[in-house]
Amino acid sequence: MAKAHKTILVTGGAGFIGSAVCRLLVSRPNTNVVNVDKLTYAGNLNSLKSVENSSNYTHAKVDICDTHSISRLLRLHKVDAVMHLAAESHVDRSIDGPETFVQTNVVGTFHLLQATLEYWRGLPVAQQQAFRFHHISTDEVFGDLPFERGSFTEEAAYAPSSPYSASKAASDHFVRAWHETYGLPVVLSNCSNNYGPYHFPEKLIPLVILNALDGKELPIYGKGENVRDWLHVEDHARALEAVVMRGVVGESYNIGGNAERTNLQVVETICSQLDQRRPKREGKYADKIVFVGNRPGHDRRYAIDCSKIERELGWVAQETFESGLLRTIDWYLDNDWWWKPIREAKYAGERLGAATASNAAS
Structure with a gap:
């Protein structure tokens, strides 16, 4: 990017990964951050307490489907790059209510692309060439792999299994189409499972940590044999910064932690580390592990x-x-000010943190 000061618009910046990206970018010299987040159940401005008063940070409560408002923000802040992280991301929620995922992940991406394309076309040539639209996606668009071999490369065929992954696959295709058809300078990235501080408590790792501390059951799908590659969210944020700053237009980049673990191994490791960090008076945390029926797909x-x-x-x-999991556990032990209000609140009629099979998703 040619300008001395860079302005980056981050969609979904109050979410788990988006807030990590905002915190990182705000710490960089000569970088301004515009966080666009409509603050759904998973958006939490408390995740941005450390930067909320920074002179180079702004939050706008705007829906990415609101093309007019997005266009206004792009012009107002003279944006140099868009990092698109806003998405519904919980697989179980997508199975129960797929329409929301289509609306946010597919229709929302379309409206964001339209607003960005109009803005980009109005830029001087040098700024057009320096501009980037970075679409952040997931490895789930590739489907699944055999237990014993293979890994996803950037050339892997798409084979989504859930409404969530299908919606993200569709949005990936729209972004590529806007590059091929209209010339919008895009870069894409697909990441593995993230974990770390400020992770919404319905996801596997924070759910297990907090259920364990509450003395609740620790539910695992099937036999716990499903394997995920785990990526610390701060490593992911650094990777996303590299992609938006130095990535080649039209290219995609896979981002992983080189840390494959079965779901059972993840839960057992959390229990073992909690046994050392906060021992129970009687028994071990792993005594509460239960196996529940597998989810569809x-x-x-x-x-x-x-x-x-x-x-x-x-x-x-x-x-x-x-190392990343230990840091994560310590963060949850030390920051109940952040997660307790979420655990105590009710979303969609259910109390989060209950030991339900649906919330044991990876």
């Missing part, structure tokens, strides 16, 4: 080959799974 295994981003952009994960 539960992919067997995800594995990311991230050699392209390592080779071409010089990014490597800094956290091992063990």
Whole structure:
């Protein structure tokens, strides 16, 4: 990017990954951040307490489907890049209510592309060439892998299994189409399972940590054999910064943590670390592990080959799974001010944190 000061519009910046991206970018010199988030159940401005008063940070409560408001923000802030993270992302919620995922992930991406394209076309040529639209997606668009072999490369065929992954696959295709048809300078990335601080408590790792602390059951789908590659959210944020700043237009980059674990291994590791960090008076945390019926379309295994981003952009994960998980557990132990109000609130008529099979998703 040619300008001395860069302005980046981040959609979904109050979400788990988006807030990590905002916190990172705000810390960079000569970088302004415009966080666009309509604050649905998973959006939490408390995740941005550390930067909310920074002079180079702005939050706008705007829906990405509101083309007029997005267009106004792009012009007002003279945006140099868009990082599109706004999405519905919980697989179980997509099975129960797929329409919301289509509306946000597909229709929302379409409206954002339209607003961005109109803005980009009005820029001077030098700024057009420097501009980037970075679409952040998931490895779930590739479907699943056999337990014993293979990993997802950037050339892997799309084979989504859930309404969530199908909606993200569709949005990926729209972004590529806007590049091929209209010339919008896009870059894409597909990541593996994220974890870390400020993770919404319905997801596997925070759910297990907090259920364990509450003495509740720790539900695992099937036999716990499903495998995921785990990526610390701060490593992911650094990778996304590398992609938007140095990625080649039209290219996609897979981002993973090189940390494949079965769901059972993840839960057992959390229990083991909690046994050391906060021992129970009687028994072990793992005593509460229970196995529940598998969910529909539960992919067997995800594995990311991230050699392209390592080779071409010089990014490597800094956290091992063990170091990152220990940091995550310590953060939840030390920051109940953030997660307690969420656990105590009710969303969609159910109290989050209950030991339900549907919330044990990876």
